[in-house]
Amino acid sequence: MTEQIALPKALVADLGARARAAAAALAAVPSTAKQDALRHIAALLRAAAPEIEAANTLDMTRATAAGLSNALLDRLRLDAKRIAGMADGVAAVADLTDPVGGVIDTAERPNGLVLSRVRVPIGVIGIIYESRPNVTADAAALCIASGNAVILRGGSEAIESNRAIHAIFARGLAESGLPADAAQLVPVTDRAVVGAMLTAEGLIDMIVPRGGKSLVARVQAEARVPVLAHLDGINHIFVHAAADQAMAERIVVNAKMRRTGVCGAMETLLIDRAYPHIASLVAALRATGCEVRGGPGLRAIVPGLVPTTDADWDTEYLDAIASAGLVDGIDGALIHIAHHSSHHTDAIVTEDAAVAERFLRSVDSAIVLWNASTQFADGGEFGLGAEIGIATGRLHARGPVALEGLTTYKWIGRGTGQVRP
Template sequence: MTDAGRLIADMGARARIAAGVLATLPTVTKAAALRAAADAVDAAMPAILEANAADMAAGAANGLSGAMLDRLRLDEGRVRGIADGVRAVAGLDDPVGGSVSESLRPNGLRLARVRVPIGVIGIIYESRPNVTADAGALAAMAGNAAILRGGSEAARSNRAIHAALVAGLVAGGMPADAVQLVPITDRAAVGAMLQADGLIDLIVPRGGKSLVARVQAEARVPVLAHLDGINHVYVDAAADFDMARRIVIDAKLRRTGVCGAMETLLIHRGWPHVEALLRALADAGCELRGDAAVSALGYTAAQAADWDTEYLDAIASVALVDGLDDVIAHIDAHGSHHTDAIVTGDAATAEAFLARVDSAIVMWNASTQFADGGEFGLGAEIGIATGRLHARGPVALEGLTTYKWVVRGAGQVRG
């Protein structure tokens, strides 16, 4: 076994013990520990910002993209947001022990499906140091132990946040191994986590396409993931111009580096404000890459690859379409099943869009930037899942539980 393999095996064994403790902790204890952890993050702000400044300087020197640097950057507001996110998780309803369903069989057996923790969650992530706190808090509140492996570009920030988080959790009554951070940045540690069947119960990757593709290709552990956020906004023929302008500009430009950002704009060919909307988006600082009809208006011609690109930048692909069938065909061909939105005043068209688009999140008259666990009232999220099994969309506490059948009888035998 390699050094990385031995390290992950040891962490996994300790996490398994911690998970057994966490699974039986009452809600009040878990919530108090998370509030203590949030206070510890607030108190550690100077150390966290100092560590982040060093990461930012190294990232700039190493040529990290603007989108990656935006994800990496912390300031006082973002650190307070991290602490507040942990507090928000502490205030959420605890799913553990909750009943999914109950029934009484004709033979008198009482059956219940009861939510229980998954066990040990491995989270592999890049850039965003806030994931250290978000993922750790969510896993712990749902009764799971967490093994975190952050990217090398955020190593100092992750260590500072993790140290504060664990100090608070321990002070609040949780085991020290409830949330562990892999102490090395060697990529072999990722491989060891992916092979840790029996020690890690679920892997959640948060990062670029290459990371997630590797995880899905190599993992012997179940994976909860999405590859891309190739999100669409469709402006229908019945859309209000002012609403469409606000939504499209926000969806693309509020934060270009988040997975909920719009990457492709589809506009009904017969809508009378096509040119005005394109001009407004371009004037706001977005580069447009369009189909033949859009490029004929003076914008850059899109290449075939553009329709399948998650830009994470102030760039958008734009196409004019003839109606909902064209929209569905385009999203089916190029979308990533993350988030897609329609802007329209026609309720029938909107409901048809919501029913026919097979994405984890579908929206009507709202910016795709709302694709976020906090905005959905879930507290922090551990990620957005775009598959069809177990959990879909923002994954928070409930998505980090499974269930078991509990059967209560009075001496029944099958005979």
């Protein structure tokens, strides 16, 4: 047992030491050099699309044989369009303003000492994720652009895809004159490596988990390194009595069915009892192939719905399934959301501006929307380029975490000989 534990710890120690050296070098690299490297990597990704797709086919074949769910298979799948989108995402990060060195604020003290808060990289970021191989590219690009080194630990189901994508980053960094160790991929699938990363104090400065509830729970329970948490997307849409019918149906269908396996998908539909088009709204959702599980009040209006259980209101389906129920106006919606929300993304559909503003103020989630689909919960849609994840906590960063969320700050003082009396 000791030997089994020692190997992952030694591996992480080696990765961490190399990452710290790369982070120190990267912190001093000019913005233009980082941006040029990312544009070069984006071009390499486009050119290597056939090789990446072939590697992904190996992963998909194994995952299908292993019985992974349709939602997980969708997250794992890479085709020419998705690879092109991945490359575009890397190029988009290169076009973003580099936050490193940015001055947050400056103040002059009465004694003439000038103090500034200046953005700096966090250092070494550990990303632990499942299924989605595009995270390899997104996370690496964001970390490089923000001056951080990154250690990537993807799921075993995507190992071939991740290796192919990481190889492009290593090549692109080296060809651009930047340290290849700035982006490292854990080369083994041993789950004990995750535990070693979570306790790598002094080597890894922050852990970002991206995956299911069990992964995030393990990270939060075992981590001795600060964690930027990304919890379940138990997202609600509340259709208020004053909602426009066509808009409500369009938003609800898109929020659930555009892509059911993403964390921004709607999982619970709350309908105001006074909304005059309840049956039509549910029918529009069911017409797309979505299974609607209804509470007792809703089933009385729309027969044939699958009855909800208590567990449904706290379930992230990541599938063509939604729980739906009636509530008594905005007060009922706020009570339900406060009790069941994962603080990810919640939305209201209404033409009543006063009700909408109350919802926006009262719902304690990282993203709160008015008359828009929850599927906009994405860094690219927020103008941030690729994202490292949606942070649902209350500290450091919240919502889509991109370049600025991967920096901290230090105080810089400029004096003229001041001494403290």
